[in-house]
Amino acid sequence: MNLNIKYFGMLTEVTQCQEETFLFSQSTVADLLKALFSKYPLLEERDFQVAQMQTLVSKDTIISNTEIALLPPFAGG
């Protein structure tokens, strides 16, 4: 299916976009990360969490919704 992936903060410096459509046919968040790391090798060095349908999910969660977001921690103030 076509996922709509949103990138936040410093992740957009790696992906060079804030949002993209990403074709994905496997099952879990871990699988998706593997696919994204192969498209963006530098992404693997970043710290972030994954949200599906606006809820934070773990790596073994099955992807069942097209709305995905990648969220890094911010330190600034």
Place this chain on the structure above:
Amino acid sequence: MGQDKLTQAKVLVIGAGGLGCPILQYLAAAGIGTLGIVDFDTIEESNLQRQILFGMSTLGMNKALAAKERLEDINPTISITAYQERLTNKNAISLFNKYDIIVDGTDNFTTRYLISDASLITHKPLVYGAIYKFEGQVSVFNYQDGPSYRCIFPTPPKAGSVANCSEVGVLGVLPGIVGSMQANEVLKLILGLGNVLSGKLLCYNALTAETMTLTVPKSDIEINKILNQKDTFQNCQEEFNCELNFNEISVKEALQKENIQFIDVRETHEQPKVDVINPIQIPLSELELHLDKIDSEKEKIIFCQSGIRSKKAVAILQKNNINNCYSLKEGAISILEHYNQN
């Protein structure tokens, strides 16, 4: 009624910078009876585009003290204490115990994790805000048994991997917006108004004017890890909070242990191979899929090329309740060097 609640409230704001200034300004103006301000830093001219309590006449002054003087002019009826010191594991617990609500307006991960852990240990709600370039995050942690910061980000990022505001530059109005949202949450907590931003992480983008509110599930595992450190917390160094999940070890120390399992978390093609210690090989990206290969009876020594991915691996294993894991400091090469020398 509402004003009485505000007068009786005691709020501690850590960091009187880009976030702290608007937070403090609105809390003082609202009449919060007791305000504490922690900041060891002094005011520089480059701060003035976003740190709106300060001006040319206060350059070089301590931020907590200058903020206190400015706020006393806005509202002379409230009690304000300026703590002109660095927040540490030693002073955090006793300081937090004097207040009802903790507000994080700091600019680095070490202090943010310290604040999160100390507010969890002292059972204080934490109003969190953070910014990066044109984006901000806001949430309320430890509220009515809700999630904590570590439920979202269990492991602190590597030191130096994320720049702070003064290094990357921000629009001055962004911390103004995010700090005002934090002040709003503080007032809601005190007055019992509306829905507190607990179990949610609000993400705001100043360039698109979009917000996205994510649901944050609570992780009892992450929370208990910190609560279990309660008795030792005050005796730890500040770095402890950022290193809490990392157990590093040298080759020499590793090889002195008996009953160990070596785990190579590099990709399968990476060189040099270190067959001499007979490691099992699980690339970091697949680690969580192969937890069954990890021997729970043995102490685990995890290594990669330079010691960075192995740290991440230790954090992942700890998250999955696999203990007795160590990250090898210098990576695969140090093992070969050790064997070549001996």
